[in-house]
Amino acid sequence: MNIINHYFDALSQQVIVFVGVVIFLILFFIFAGNHIKKQDPVGRPSKLMILLETYYSMMSNLVDQMFKGRAGILKPYCTMLIALILVSNWISLFLPVDAPMTDYNVPLALVVISFTFKYVYEFKFNGVKEFLKGFVDPVPVMLPLNLMGLVADPLSMSMRIFGNLLSGSLIMMVFMSALGFVQNQIAHIGPMASDGTPYLNIVGALIAPPLHFYFDIFAGFIQAFVFTLLTLVFTSISMDFDNTSSE
Numbered sequence: 001m002n003i004i005n006h007y008f009d010a011l012s013q014q015v016i017v018f019v020g021v022v023i024f025l026i027l028f029f030i031f032a033g034n035h036i037k038k039q040d041p042v043g044r045p046s047k048l049m050i051l052l053e054t055y056y057s058m059m060s061n062l063v064d065q066m067f068k069g070r071a072g073i074l075k076p077y078c079t080m081l082i083a084l085i086l087v088s089n090w091i092s093l094f095l096p097v098d099a100p101m102t103d104y105n106v107p108l109a110l111v112v113i114s115f116t117f118k119y120v121y122e123f124k125f126n127g128v129k130e131f132l133k134g135f136v137d138p139v140p141v142m143l144p145l146n147l148m149g150l151v152a153d154p155l156s157m158s159m160r161i162f163g164n165l166l167s168g169s170l171i172m173m174v175f176m177s178a179l180g181f182v183q184n185q186i187a188h189i190g191p192m193a194s195d196g197t198p199y200l201n202i203v204g205a206l207i208a209p210p211l212h213f214y215f216d217i218f219a220g221f222i223q224a225f226v227f228t229l230l231t232l233v234f235t236s237i238s239m240d241f242d243n244t245s246s247e
Contacts, residue, residue, distance in 0.1 A: 014103035021088050066236045082228040089220030101165045111158040114231040122238040161223050168215040
């Protein structure tokens, strides 16, 4: 029991929140699947069904264009991946918690899963021989650099989303502190409480929404899309479609 308590104590808030997001999405998609099954095929579809079908169609078309119909299980994985990252990035807008991606363990775990798909697909479509041959292409002297790529690619991919979201959170903290200072300097503009604090944060109400829209909503969406797109790109470029198309 002490070992279990020590393990949970070592987990950061972001990791716990991320696990909660995973559980929430699993339950949501189970509910959505049951909801779609109950829909009348010839009747008017519900708004939820239209939304889900539009989302899945967009992701399905994107994956099929890159993998020429050979994506397999990678299609549902990437469909779930972008939703997972997006909800993780936006959850701090609704709950008083830090975004999970600001803990490097979270994006690193997702990168490990994504590159596992990459190597599985590379082995499946190209074979182990072609995989090993890639380390000495175009010339054998490139072997050390190609070996470094095994670590450099996933490291850069995980650091990209971690650094962008963490820097966005820090910038928002700086702005919020500055807005609080400015509001205190002009507090006499609005009505005052008995303790001398303003009822309304006029400066924050005017400036904070655009900042949240850019750093939280827009940047969160862009990072989720880029991470998913890089997963598809790294996997697709490792597959030799010219050789596999004739099989």
